[in-house]
Amino acid sequence: MKKNQHKQAEQNTKNNPSPKKKDSLWLWGGLALFIILGAGAYFYYQPPSTLSAKATPAQIVRGEQVFSENCLSCHGAEAIGENPAQSRGGQKADGSYLAPALNGKGHTWHHPNEMLFSTVKDGSVAKDSPMRGFKDKLSDDDIVAVLQYVKSLWPDEIQVRHAMRP
Numbered sequence: 347m348k349k350n351q352h353k354q355a356e357q358n359t360k361n362n363p364s365p366k367k368k369d370s371l372w373l374w375g376g377l378a379l380f381i382i383l384g385a386g387a388y389f390y391y392q393p394p395s396t397l398s399a400k401a402t403p404a405q406i407v408r409g410e411q412v413f414s415e416n417c418l419s420c421h422g423a424e425a426i427g428e429n430p431a432q433s434r435g436g437q438k439a440d441g442s443y444l445a446p447a448l449n450g451k452g453h454t455w456h457h458p459n460e461m462l463f464s465t466v467k468d469g470s471v472a473k474d475s476p477m478r479g480f481k482d483k484l485s486d487d488d489i490v491a492v493l494q495y496v497k498s499l500w501p502d503e504i505q506v507r508h509a510m511r512p
């Protein structure tokens with residue numbers, strides 16, 4: 347805008363304060379407030395801790411921490427499994443169990459949420475399995491978080507197929 351045009355515009359608003367300007371101030375103020383409240387709610391609202399709810403960013407961060415402290419030693423970094431060549435687990439040469447990949451390459455995603463939860467909380471149904479329950483060590487929220495982290499490693503297609511399971 348040229349200098350004199352600018353002056354002219356300024357003069358116009360001075361002499362004749364337009365009601366429209368006031369309105370738009372309310373509009374933008376309202377919008378800003380809406381965004382601030384919305385962002386706050388997004389970060390602070392924790393949906394009920396169930397595995398079927400969409401994971402929150404905070405859950406994934408917590409889940410990754412729980413995973414590295416409790417699961418990584420057997421299931422490997424990013425849950426690639428104890429032996430990535432045998433992603434479905436199985437047995438080692440000595441007959442003991444191999445920790446499977448949990449990252450979508452193994453069999454894990456074929457299990458419904460309730461079963462994944464109970465495997466981590468109460469341990470494997472195989473009593474001689476090294477996969478023991480974490481109920482004395484992890485809260486239910488942490489178990490949900492670690493499984494949400496595990497699920498976040500699955501390719502999109504597998505997440506969709508798992509969510510469609512009965």
Ligand code: HEC
Nearest residue numbers: 416417420443444445446453454465466470472475476477
């Ligand atoms: C001491 C080793 C060990 C640790 C630690 C461990 N697991 Fe496992 N986990 C196994 C083995 C071995 C299996 C497979 C045998 C079985 O299911 O009994 C297994 C199976 C599983 C399964 C079922 C997978 C499937 O494909 O059926 C899930 C889910 C699982 N573990 C999650 C976890 C999570 C989450 C943690 C950490 C909180 C964890 N595990 C810690 C050894 C371990």
